[in-house]
Amino acid sequence: MTPPAASAVHRDPLAETPLILGHPSDLQVNDALLKPILDPNRGWKVLAGLAAAGTGLLVLGITVTLARGIGMWGNNQPVGWGYGIINFVWWIGIGHAGTLISAILLLFQQKWRTSINRFAEAMTIFAVMQAGLFPLIHTGRPWLAIYWLFPYPNTMGIWPNFKSPLIWDVFAVSTYFTISLLFWFIGLIPDLAALRDSATSRVQRMAYGVFALGWRGSARHWHHYKIAYLILAALSTPLVLSVHSIVSFDFAVSQLPGWHTTIFPPYFVAGAVLSGFAMVLTLMIPTRKAFRFENLVTERHLENMAKVMLVTSMIVSYGYLLENFMAWYGGSAYEAHLFFKTRLTGPYAPIYFMMIAFNVLVPQTFWWKRARTSLTWLFIASILVNVGMWAERFVIIVVSLHRDFLPSSWGMFFPTWVDWSIYIGTISFFSLLFLLFLRFVPSVAISEVKELNHEMRHGQAGTGGHA
C-alpha cells in the first residue's frame, strides 16, 4: 500500500509514479477529455481525408474480386490461401488487446487500465470489423457462403460441416465482435451522457442523448451499470482466449507441415496480444501527444504496455522454438524440410527472418527502462512488431503451402495489385473509423478517470495494482 499521491512532495522512492499527474478537478478532467471532440482541429481533417481515400481502394479491391473472381488475387495451386487469410488472422490478432485490457485487467483490478481501455476497445472493434470482411470475400462464391455457412433448416436438407474449423470461426468471430461491441458501448454510456450535457448545439445534444439512453448518473444507474459492466467483462474474458485459439485451429487441425502443430492455440493468443498492444501503442502515442493526454496517459501506462509486450513476445518466441524442436524431434521428413530448409533458405526466407527479428528481438529491448520509456522507440518498436506479426502469418500460410508434400506441385505466390489494395484498404478503413471515434467519442473513459481521480484523492486504491 503506497501512500496517496497527495503527498507526492516527499515520496517514498519505491513508490511508482501516480496514474494521474497533478490534481485535476472533475471539471478539468472533463474539459481535458472533451476538448478534442467539442472543438476539432485541422490535422484531423487531413488525416480523415487520407483514410477515406484509402478506404476507396478497399471498395475497389472488393468490387473487382466479386466481379471477376479470386483469380484477381495471387492465390493459386498450391497456395490456396494468401493475403485474404493473412490479413484476417492479423486483424483478429490486433483485435485482442482491447478486450484483454478492458476485461481481464478490470477483473484483476489493474487501475492503470482506465485511461487506455476505451481506446483499446474501440481499436478492437474496428480491427475485428476489418477481419470480418475476409472470411466472406475470400470464398469463391460469397453469395452462397454468406448463408450456407450458417446452420438453418434449408430446402436442401443438409447442414454445414461442424467438423470444419471454418464453421467454428464463423461463431467465434461473430460472438467476439458482438460482446466487444456491447462492452464498449456500455462503458461509453456515462461519457455519452457527459457529452450530451456539455454539447453546445441541439443536434449534438440530441445525437449523444439518444445513445446515452437517458443516463442521469443516479445511484441506481451506477449500480446497474457496474453490474452489467462486470458481467460483460466476465463474459469476454474467455473469448479473448477462445477466438484466436479457434482461428489457430484453422491451421492446427489440418495435416500440412507448419500448420499441424499443437502449440498453435497459446502461441496464437500470445501473438495476438503482442500485436494488439503494439497497435494500441502505435495509436496511443501520437493521440496522446495531439490531445495533450500526458497527465492521464502517463509514461507508466506506456511502460506497462511495453512490459506486456515483452512477456507475450517471450511466449511467442517459445512457440517458435517449440515448433522447430518438434520438427526435429517428430522426425517427419516433411516437417524437417519445411522448418530447416524451406523457411531458412527458401525463396521467402527474408520474410521469415524479418519475423524473427521483429517479434523476438525487438521486444527484448524492453528489458531496459530507457527503451520502455522512450516514446520514439516505443512507437517504432510497436510498428515493427505489427509488421513482424503480419510476416508471421505470411510464413505460416504462404510458406507452408508453397512447398508441401509433392515437389511436383510446388509453386510460388505473388500478390497482385488487388491483394495490396485490399490490404492497404483495410488499414485505411481502420484508421478512418478510428479517427471518427477520436472525433465523436471521448477516447478516454472520463467517468472512470474521475472515479480513479477521486479514489486517489481520498487515498483508496492509491496508485493502483502493479502492472
Add this chain to the structure above:
Amino acid sequence: MPSMKTLPILQDHGQPQRLSGKPGQRSLWQSIQELEGRSSGRAGEFAAGAAEVPPELSRRSFLQILGASAALAGLGACQPPREKIVPYVKDPKEDRPGKRFHYATALALDGYATGLVLAASDGRPVKVEGNPLHPTNQGASSAWDQAALLDLYDPQRAKGIWRRGQPLSWRGFLAEVQKLARAHDADGGAKLAFLVAPDASPLLAELRRRLSTRFPRARFLAWAPATADHAAEGARIAFGRPVDMHLRLDPARVLLSLDADFLAGHGESLRLTREFARHREPGAEMNRLYVAEAAMTVTGAAADHRLRMRPSEVAGFARAVAAHLGALPGAEALEDPARDRAARVVAADLARNRGRSVVTAGERQPAAVHALAHAMNAALGNVGTTVVYTKPVLGDATPTAAALAELAKAIQAGQVDTLVVTAWNPVYAAPAGLDLGALLAKVPNAIYHSLRDDETSRRCSWRVAASHPFESWGDARARDGSVSLVQPVIAPLYESVNAADLFAAFLEQGDKGAFQHLRDYWQARSGLQGQAFQARWEGWLTRGLVPGTAEPADGPALNAAAVAAAARSPAPKGEGLELALAPSYGVFDGRFATNAWLQELPDPITKVTWDNPAYLSEATARRLGLADGQVATLTLQGRSVQAPVAVMPGHADDCVTLALGYGRSDGSATSKGVGVDAYELRTAPDAWFAVGLGVAPGKGKHKFAVTQGHLSMEGRPLALDFDAQEWAHGHGGHELEAQRGPVPSAQPPVDYSKEDYKWGMSVDLSRCTGCNACVVACQEENNIPVVGAEQVAKGRNMAWLRIDRYFAGPAADPQTVGQPVMCQHCETAPCEYVCPVNATVHSPEGLNEMVYNRCVGTRYCSNNCPYKVRRFNFLDWRGEVPAVQTMLFNPDVTVRSRGVMEKCTYCVQRIERARIDARVAGKKIEFVQSACQQACPAEAIVFGNLNDKASKVARLQEDARRYDLLHDLGTRPRTTYLARIRNPNPDLA
C-alpha cells in the same frame, strides 16, 4: 434402309439449314461390350440429332454455363425462366434422348489410321475412344485422337467455298470445276497439278487413278512436313526397293533405338507401346531398351540405358554396333571410349538375343542409319520374328520432301494453271528459302482444301472448307495396311467438302457424294451384290475394320554391300553447335496448333505448355552463358530466329533441339504468336538436323508456362523405381513394405467389404511412358477447361490428371520417372473434414465425392490435400461459349462455374451410368472403365471393383510392387502405384 433423303446441317448459330446430297447409313454398337461380343448392331440413319438443339443439350450445358446465376436464383432474383423442351418432329429410328451410341470409324494422321469408336449422345459425338478390334491401337487412343473432337466443334473452322473472296455454292463450285476440268482436257492436264496430303485411302487412290486416266499428264505430288523419306531411302539402299518395316515387340527382349521415338508420335506407336509395356514387369520376360538420342524423348525416358549423343553422332554409333555384330566389315573404334564400350556392350547384348532383339532407326536419321538397322536386324535373325517387312501402305500418296521443290519449279516455269492442294499448310511448313507463298499467288487457280484458314489459304485464289473426318465418309488404312471405313457421326456443322468429293468434282462426279463413291468402290472390290454385300458392309462398319486387308509380310533380300557402301558416308562436319528439329508432342508439325487442349498439354519431359523452348544441356548453356528462359538468337546458314532457351536434363551437349509447329503467323488466336517458328531454320537437305548453328545470347527473359516447376523428388519416396537385379534379390521389397499396409490410426478404418463395390485404381509406373493420352482423355470426358499460358504460369492449370516427372542422378545424364497423379480417393481424406459446407464427402463405396453445386470455394480442401490434385476455378474459364462448342460438353458431367473446386471423380458419371443400366436390368455392374484407363496404350492404369477379388485391380493391389503415395500420412488412398522396375545391363553399370 431409307433411300436418299435431305438432311440438315447445323450452322454455328445453331439454326438448322438444309443442304442436299451426302446420304448415308451407318452401323452402331449399343456398347463396347457388345462390340467385343462381336454382335453387329443394326444399321441406322444419319445423325438426325444434329438438326435441333437436343433437349439434353440445352438442359445440361446451356444452364450449366449460367450455373452461378442459376445457383444465385435465391435472394432477389425470384424465379429462373422456364425452359423450352424441343422434341423431334420425326423420331430418328435409333436415337433416344440421353442414350449413348458408339460408332466405329477411323482417323488418319499423315496417312496412317487409328481405329476409333466415337461415343455419341443426342446425335453429337462427345467422346473419342480407341477401337478394341483394331490391330494398330487395340482400344487405346492417343492424345491427338482424343483432341480431334475439339477441332470438330471449333467455331473458327473454315466455312464454305470461296473463289477470289466470292462465296460459291456447292453446285456452283461443281460447275466451275467442270469448266476447269474440261479446259485441262485439251492437253491431258499438263497444266493441272495436285499437291495431296499423304493418305492410304483405297477410295482416294482409286479416284486419283481415274483422274490420271482422264489427265494423263497431270502432276500428282504428295507432301507433308514430317516425311518418311529417309526410311524409304534406307530401305531402297538395303533392299533395292521401298518397304515398310514393322516391329513386333512381344517376342523382343533387347531393343536398340537409334534416335527412334517409337513409343510416341504416330504410326504404330499405340500398338508398340502396348507390346513394350507388357514386358516391363520383372522376370525373364522383361525387355531391355537402349536408346541413342539427343533430346530426351518419351522413348528415351522409358529406356534402361539412354545413350545421349548428337543426332549426327548416331550414324557413327550405329556403324560401331553393326561392326561388332559383324553386319558391317571392318570394326572402327569410336573416339569416345565410354561410347565405344557402350557400342560393344549393346552389340553383345543384341547378339545374345538373336531373333529376340530389335534395332530400329528414327525417321530423323539419314538413310544410311536405316540401312544399317536393316542390316543389323538381318544379321541378328530378327526378320520374321521381331521385324516384319511389308509393301509400303501409302502407295502413290507417299510424301516426299522433293515434292515441293518440284512443284515450285513447275510453277516458276508457268506449267501450272490449276493446282489442287489438300496437303496441310505448305506455305507455313515449306523448307526455308522456298517462297511458296509468292509462287502460289502466281497460280491462276490454286484450290486449297483445308479444315482451317491458315497461311496457305491467304495465298490461294480458291478456299474450300474441308469436312472434319467425323463428318465425312471415306476409308483409311492403318500402318499395317488394315482398312477401316470412316463413317460420319454428325452431319457437317459448317458447309464444307470432303476430299473424295473434291477429287470426284474433277471427274464431274462431285454430286454423287462420297458415300456413294465409297460404297460403289467397296461393292466392286467385294464382288458381292445386294443383300450379301449389304450384310458384309454393315459388318465392316460395325467392327470399324475390313478383315483381311492387312499387308502380307514379304521377305526382301538384303544387299549387304550396298549397306556397307552407304554406311561409309561421312558424318556431317561443321563449325558451331548442332540444331535438331523434332515434331512437338502437343501440336505435332503445327497442324494441331489451333487445338487449345494440345497447346496446353504439358510436354511429357519438361512440362512446358504453350511454347517450344530451344532445349540444350546444362553444360552447353553454361558454356554459352545462357540462363533458363533467356532469349537467344539461333543462326543457321544465314537465317536466324529469336528463341528462349531452356535446360533439358539429359540433353546431349553442343546441340540445340527446337520443336516444329509453333510461331504460326496465322490460324487462330490459339496458335498465333505462340512459340517460335522452327521452319525458319529448316532446309530441304537438312530437314531434321544440321551442324553449324550459331547461338548468341540475347537480352530478353521469357517465362515459360510450366505445370511442374520442381523436378527433384527431394529424396522422398514418391515415384519409386528399382533395378531388376536388386529387385530379384528382394531388395526394394522391404522398402516398399514401409510404403503400404495399415497405418496406426485413432479411428478404426471403415469396413467397405459389405458393399457391392469398392472402387479403386492401380497405376503401373513400369508400364507408363508418360505419353499424355490419359490427360487429354480426362479433359474430354470431364469437361475440363483450358486456362491459357498466363494462368498456367500462375499455377492455375486445371488438369485433373497430371503426369509428374522426376529426375534423379546427374543433371547431365539423369534417370527419370513419370508418375500419373489424380485424386487418390483417400479413405480418410484430409479434404473432407475441413470443408465447412460438406461439399466434399465420402460415398459408401469409398469414392471421395466432390459436389460442385454445394461448393462455396474456401479452397481449404486444396490446402489440406497432400497430393494437390484439387483444381479451383479461379476465374470464369468459359466466358461466352459459342453454341457449337457447348455441343462438345459431356452431358453427363456438370460444367463447373467460377469459384468452385473440382477434381478427379473416378469418372463417377460412368459408374452411375453403368449402375443404372445394370440395376434397371436387375444385374450388377459388370464393366466400367475410367476415361484414362480406356485411353492408356500401355495398360498402366487399371480401375475397378476391389471387392471383386477376381478383378484385375484387386489383384494388382496385392502385387509385390504395390505401394501407396505418401503412405505414412495414413490417408489410405484407393489409388495405388506399382513401382517402376528398370532393367539395366550389368556390363554397362
Add this chain to the structure above:
Amino acid sequence: MSALFSPRWNFLSRLSLVVVAAGAVGTLVALWGYWRTPYGERLQEEVVQPVMFDHRHHVVDDLVDCRYCHFNVERGASAGIPSTEMCLNCHSQIWNKSPKLEKVRESYFIGTPIEWVRVHQVPAFAYFNHSIHVAKGIGCVTCHGRVDKMPAVTKVASLTMSWCLECHRNPAPNLRPADQITSMAWEPPSDPAARAALAAELMKKNDVQSRVSCTTCHR
C-alpha cells in the same frame, strides 16, 4: 437546462428497438418461408403451352398409357417428349381437321418442332433418371400427381432436394407393383399391416436401395 427529451421519447425509443429487432428477424423468416410456399415452389402455376394438350382427355377418355407418348421413361434418363410424328399417329386419322391441332400439322409438314414449355425442372446439376425410378417401382403419380385430373399439367411436388431425400432415405412407402407404375388411381392397401407387407415385399423384389450419396444425383 431544459429536459432534452420529453417523456414520450421513452416509448419511441422502446418502439424503435422492437421495430429494428422484429424487422431483422422478420426478413429472414420471410425469405426462409418464401421457398416453402406454393408460389416459391411454383406449384399449381398455370403454364400456357403452344398446343392446348389435355392429359385428362387422353388418359381418362382415350385410356392412352403414359408410356405410349413418354416412350423413353423405362429406358433412359429423360421420359421422352413425343415427336410431332407421334401425335399424328392418331391425329392423322381422328380430329385431323381440328383447328386446335393446326400447330401440330404445321410442325409436321414444315418440319419445325413444337416448343413445349417445361413444367417439371430440376437444376442442371441434378441428374435425374426416369428409368431407374420406374424400374424400382416409383409411379408417375408420386412426382407428377394426378395428371389424369389436369387439363394443363402443373407441378404438384416441390422437387426440392429435401423432398427428394425424404424418399431416397426411406423409399418403401412410395413403392408400387410394376403393373401399377403408370396407374393414376392406384392406392396402397389401406390396412397398415398389408401396406407395410407390400412395401417390404417390393423393397426385396426390386432390390430397392436407399441411395443418398451425393454422386447419386450430382456429377
